[in-house]
Amino acid sequence: MTLPVESRLVPTNVFPASPKGHRDPRLVARKKALLQTPDMKPLTEFAQKVAGERKADVPLFDPASGGVKSKVLLLLESPGPETGRAASGLHSLDNEDPTAVNTFTALKESGLARSACLSWNIVPWYLKGHAPTPADLRAAVPYLVELLRILKELKAVVVLGTPAGTGWNLSGRGYGLKVFNAPHPAPHSINRDRATRWPQLVEAFRQAAEAIK
DSSP states (O other): OOOOHHHHHTTSOOOOSSSOGGGSHHHHHHHHTTTTSTTTHHHHHHHHHHHHHHTSOOOEEOSSSOGGGOSEEEEESSOOGGGSTTTTOEEOTTSSSHHHHHHHHHHHHHTOOGGGEEEEESSOSOOSSSOOOHHHHHHHHHHHHHHHHHOTTOOEEEEESHHHHHHHHHTTOOSOOEEEEEOOOSHHHHTTSHHHHHHHHHHHHHHHHHHTO
16 A cells, blocks of 8 residues: 555654744755655756756755645746745745745645645746746746656646746646636735635635545
């Protein structure tokens, strides 16, 4: 019998029960020790390739995920400061920023297992304080296409926010995947109309969970 991802990682479990798990540096260290495991190595090498080609900092994928066996891709906008090398260096729902907290909370509320998901940004490199421009999105699309080729078991994509949606559309969308759109989980997006936008976010995650059953 194949054990779930979380069980295989016990006792060094990398799936915390509450947000802001990266407050504990031991959790970050445990995750980084897993970056070269078979489920993570292709993703680590991909992120490093993007960083080299773009000559920019690119956070690494989070081992608290499905890795290359992920069934659902959570597609966001661009890295925030909590993913930098001075912080965790990982694109993670366990970072301490409000976007990560909202994503963690909505995912848990929806019932979509983190062990089935991989979170990433349409523009995976740092943009130094500005939203993705059309040129940024066009430059990023080939990397999204390459990532989709790595994720051979992928079944669904949750597109979070307008820039991610634009990038997804530019990529061609011809991948036979189920696509669910939702507001970006950042507070400035959700709090614009929380009574409407928060349920939309949770429902998109819930629909993705149903799509991979």
